[in-house]
Amino acid sequence: MPPKPDVTTEAPGAATPFISVKNLRTYFEIRGSVVDRLMGRDAGTVKAVDDVSFDLAKGEVLGLVGESGSGKSTLGRSLLGLVRATGGSATFEGQEIVGLDEPALRRLRARMQMVFQDPHAALNPAMTIEQSVGHPLKIHKRVKGPNDLRRQVVAALERVGLSPAETYLDKYPGDLSGGQKQRAVIARAIVLDPVLLVADEPVSMLDMSVRSKILKLMIDLKDSLGLTYLYITHDLATAKFFCDRIAILYLGRIVEIGEARALYADPRHPYTQALLEAIPDPDPNHTLPRNLPRGEIPDAAKPPHGCAFHPRCPRAFAPCGWEIRDLMGLLEARWAGMAEADHRAERALIGTPKIPDGPEPTSRLPAASGDGAALLALLEGIRAENPDEPFWTGVKALRAGAGQVEIDWHAPVTPRLRHDGKTAAACHLLDPELWPQAAGALSEADPSATAPA
């Protein structure tokens, strides 16, 4: 049975939400190496968007925020049908997008446009600004002749502040600055009168000095043209300035979503907290506590079990999905801080464990020397050195076996979004059944709870 939709974010009062995404999935099959294919081996699947649900109200700006690889672009592209979603549903003004054929998608795309990150790559260097901005009008057969094309292009250029527009028509992208190019890209995006813009990192490639001007332009356009935005960024600082609501993505899933003000004032998910703490503080006298996530975002083809953030989470505990890969990560981090000789000696005691495809109640760590008791003593020693390391909360039991150590794990639980009326977050620390200190904090999502004001 498909999981219950995370309905915490339905637009208020609207019988047909402007955009409604329910349990959307976009998975990519990895082709693997030639050898993999010859051997018929499955190289795996990247769950770029995994069971994502949200609503977007008309006129709203929803930010999609997360590190590189969290699935922001794939989610945006899936909504426009530029990438085919593999499951779930996404409706635009009531019309289902998932599974729509290409001609119908093309018609819809006149109303839903994308602004890409790199204005230098988005404009064809061999086309004049008039040709580039007018191109969608021709494709969608919205021109009655050259004069009409020019009139519409001029109007779009004026709207984005490229004025007087006539002076830009015959220029090539190479004649424009970065900010002017991005204005031309935005002109091309609005020339068909769309109602939704998916803006994918629209200012990240621009000089600091022009970023705020382009964002200000986008806000002005939103108000004057009645646009709705999906704003994709890795930058929580600009998202705060720009968005009504924000969804934080991690490895293809929304881990927190809610009103921007509430999310900044009281972030509930440890990942959101860490991202916010990583925003550089403009005041040099004000030192922020640093609690950054450890390590890199994991391989999306082999995501961690339970809560995908648990290996980097400073507050992870027993049900978060601990597994043998976490033990190997812990050992690698330990060895990186040791003298070479000590590291080698310890490394020599530990064999290579089998990494299972899914959760397993018990894992086996081979003892390279064949002496399971010695390996157990080593692991117990490591635990005693740092008993507060979150990893150990996931270990139910450690035993010496024949030539190995057996590790029993607490069963992983995948967190679901829970809300407090303004934000919803998917973290076991908010679940009173798993974390009694959370009692009364948040409850499971319900349809009327965290709708945007």
Ligand SMILES: Nc1ncnc2c1ncn2[C@@H]1O[C@H](COP(=O)(O)OP(=O)(O)OP(=O)(O)O)[C@@H](O)[C@H]1O
């Ligand atoms: N066409 C594709 N085929 C296979 N994997 C893909 C494809 N497109 C994206 N991915 C993978 O899907 C995951 C999400 O990628 P996506 O580009 O959506 O993330 P992102 O958050 O937008 O990252 P960035 O900020 O770097 O653009 C990544 O692991 C990426 O490698």
